[in-house]
Structure formats: structure tokens, C-alpha cells
Amino acid sequence: MEQKNTIFINNCPVCGSDKFELFLKTKDYFLTNEEFTLVRCLSCSFVFTNPRPPDEELSKYYKSSDYLSHTARKRNAKDIVYQALRAVNIRKKYKLVNRFAKGKTILDIGSGTGELLAYFKKQGWNVKGIEPDRMARNFAREKHYLEIYENDKLSTFPDKSFDIITLWHVLEHIPDLNKTIENIREKLTEDGYCIIAVPNIESTDFKHYQDKWAALDVPRHLYHFSPDTIRLLLDKHGFKIVETQPMKFDAYYVSLLSEKYLNKKFSPLNALRKGYGLNKKAKKKNNYSSMIFVAKQK
Numbered sequence: 001m002e003q004k005n006t007i008f009i010n011n012c013p014v015c016g017s018d019k020f021e022l023f024l025k026t027k028d029y030f031l032t033n034e035e036f037t038l039v040r041c042l043s044c045s046f047v048f049t050n051p052r053p054p055d056e057e058l059s060k061y062y063k064s065s066d067y068l069s070h071t072a073r074k075r076n077a078k079d080i081v082y083q084a085l086r087a088v089n090i091r092k093k094y095k096l097v098n099r100f101a102k103g104k105t106i107l108d109i110g111s112g113t114g115e116l117l118a119y120f121k122k123q124g125w126n127v128k129g130i131e132p133d134r135m136a137r138n139f140a141r142e143k144h145y146l147e148i149y150e151n152d153k154l155s156t157f158p159d160k161s162f163d164i165i166t167l168w169h170v171l172e173h174i175p176d177l178n179k180t181i182e183n184i185r186e187k188l189t190e191d192g193y194c195i196i197a198v199p200n201i202e203s204t205d206f207k208h209y210q211d212k213w214a215a216l217d218v219p220r221h222l223y224h225f226s227p228d229t230i231r232l233l234l235d236k237h238g239f240k241i242v243e244t245q246p247m248k249f250d251a252y253y254v255s256l257l258s259e260k261y262l263n264k265k266f267s268p269l270n271a272l273r274k275g276y277g278l279n280k281k282a283k284k285k286n287n288y289s290s291m292i293f294v295a296k297q298k
């Protein structure tokens, strides 16, 4: 890969301060091996990747084919496990959404190949998705007959169109954080809910793996939230958090990858053991690998 091009963010996206400290140096272990730096805002403690690639170059850091690898026609044992776990996950998400929803209109931002939305549609929901990856978008359209749009569609939906807007591990990838949250607020009905899942930089597994923590995932993850900083961001845009939930599965997946980054000898069993142990530790302080935040307008 040629010399990387970066831009420096001068103001904290959450509070606007221009004073940061070095938080951590890490690498893109997933794809390019390029080095990146995380800074922490001295005023609100928000951690973000800085400097980072310019918006127009971010797509270089995504491998499109990976999205579809688990959904291809030929299925091996790994795919079967993956699909079984995904089915469990979808039902859990559906249950959570249903506890809050006042109506049956949902927008999923970062809808991927569309399995979650397809499930909602089957239960009688009116579903729409936004997905930047062209292959994933087309797959969702052709296989599940879903209405999936490109990123710029978000601002053009009529105001108050959705009862629920979800972002499952998506917000940390979106360059314009503030505009996105602002748009979400406009597009939600007055008693609508926004459900956001993000990795937790204060989790026990980050503390364990540090710069090898797979959920740092630089530079694809531009932002590294904690329960406090996501609350600050949402609060700024007129939201309050009404419920916080752990995503326990994530500790296993993240451990699996982190163990791989940590050493050459890769032991899935060891990773599972780690994942279990880290979840147990996390339980004490409620600082799991990833967290789900349910928010509504104040």
C-alpha cells in the first residue's frame, strides 16, 4: 500500500475542546498493518482515532468480500456456527426493540446483508436500511427484497418517519458523528427510540488486550466510546439513555481476534476461555466488551 494520507481533527467531536493527550498507539491488524494513534480529549475524555484517513479514503480500509463470506452458498462448519449465532443474535435484538417500540417502522443504519431487517419484515414491520457497501446492499435487495439506500439518504427521509432507528456496531465508523445523530433525532417520531451498540473502551477486555484489543479496529473505528462519552454525545443532541445492556457474545469474538493479534500460535479454545473469564470480570463492574444503549428524546 502507498504512503498513507491522513487528516488531523482539531476539535473534539463531542465537546469541541482542542486539547488532547496521547491515549494509545496501535495498528490496523486486520488489513494494512498501518500505525494509528488514539487521543483522549482532556476536557470530556472522549477517545478517538487522530489523525485519521480523509473520508474519501476510508473505503480502502474495508474488504468488501468479507461481508459476504459467511452467507455464500457453500457452507462449511464455521459458517454454520456463524449463522446459528447470528440467528440467536437477531432474535435477541428483535426482542429488545419490541420492548420499546410504539409502532412498527424501523430504519437500520449499516444494515449489512440485511438478515436483521428481513426478520423484522417477516414479523410485519415496515423496514428500511442504509448500507454503504455496494455488494452488501445489492445482496440485501436481491436476496431479501429490502429497501436499502446509500449513506446520503438519511437526511432526505421525511421528518418523524421511524419508530425505531438502530445502529449495531456502526456509529464508531461514521465520520460525521454530530450530523448523523442530529439526522436520527429528526427522523424519529416523538416517542421513538434510537438503539446504538458500540465497543466499550473502558471494558475489562480492552484493559486486558490494550493496543491488541480487536475492537479498536483502526482506522475503521474512528471513535472509541465509553458509557460516559456516548451519554455526553447523545445528551448534546437532545437524547437521554433509558437503558444500557451488555453484548456478551462480543467478548468471545473480540477475544478470538485479539488472541490472534497477540501471538502467533492461535488457540480458539484459549480465546473462548478468555472470553468467558473476561465476561465474568465485566459483570462485576458492568463494563462489557460492547454495550447497547437505548435512547429517546428528552
Ligand SMILES: [Zn+2]
Residues within 6 Å of the ligand: 012, 013, 014, 015, 016, 017, 041, 042, 043, 044, 045, 046
Ligand atoms: Zn471532548
